[in-house]
Amino acid sequence: MVNTFRHASAVLHQDADAKRLRFHTEKAIEDLFPILKALEDHASEEDIPIPWFHECREVVGELVVGLCEAQEKALERQEESKVRFVKPAKVVRAGKRGRPRKGTNVGFVAEAMASHRRISVTKLAKILGVNKPTLITHLKANGVYSNFTSLSKSELDTLRRAIKRKPCKVSRPHALWHVDSHQKLTSWGNVIHGFVDNCSRTITGLRASTNNRAATVLSADRTFEI
Incomplete structure (x- = not known):
């Protein structure tokens, strides 16, 4: 019991790895806990002082808890050591004048x-x-940049035919409008909203706004509605 406690205490104060800490944790539990249980069961028969037993139990408990916490920290250090930070x-x-x-x-x-x-x-x-x-x-x-995927004309036609657009039919003009926003000028604070009539394909409204919020689009819709 004394040797187990002494070795475990020594490992606890060292920078030990997770496997070594786990071994001594399991060793302490296997060797010390049964002895404490036996002391508790026969305390009255062997005239064992209860305060002394409680003190021993607290010391052993603190040792095991310390070993478990040290094992968790060792595992965290082990995981952190596997991380490699890339500097992209x-x-x-170049040793020349001007900004590098x-x-x-x-x-x-x-x-x-x-x-x-x-x-x-x-x-x-x-x-x-x-x-x-x-x-x-x-x-x-470095040959990495490309705006579009390289496709031949026949491949592009095949893809275009593969897209099945749902037909949208209405009974009369102004029964259905389509609205979309053009946000290429967002960096300059401009968002353009356009409205197109589904039946006649006529542009029914264009409006430049400063944002793309729902309230702004609704306001533009009410401005052009008939």
């Missing part, structure tokens, strides 16, 4: 620009902390 953008100093340029990790950027990621160049440039034109130049230089 870094400053490249920024270089990017080609592998990281290529993976980020994969089609299934759905990350725009603008968003990626903001994340990397580089200018958008700079990022585009770097992507083009």
Whole structure:
């Protein structure tokens, strides 16, 4: 009992790994707990002082709890040691006058620009902390950047025919309007809302607003409604 307690206490005050801490935790539970149980059962028969027994139980309990907490911290350190932080953008100093340029990790950027990621160049440039034109130049230089997927005319026609659009039929003009917003000028504070009549395909309204909120669109709809 004394040796088990002594070894476990020594390990607790060392920078031990999780496996070693687990071994001594299980060893302490297997060796010390049965002895404490036996002391408790025969305390009255063997004239064992109850305060002394309670003190022993508290000391052993604190030891086991300390070993468990140390094991959890060791596991956390082990997981953190497996993490590798990639620096996708870094400053490249050429030893010349002027501001140094920024270089990017080609592998990281290529993976980020994969089609299934759905990350725009603008968003990626903001994340990397580089200018958008700079990022585009770097992507083009490494053969990563492409605006559109390469498709032949026949492939494009096949895809177009595969799209089944639901026909929308109405009984009369102005029975149904379609509304859409043009947000290419959002950076300058302009959002354009357009209204088209479904029957005649006539543009029934255009309005420039400062936002794309539902209340703004509803206000534009009420302005052009007949």
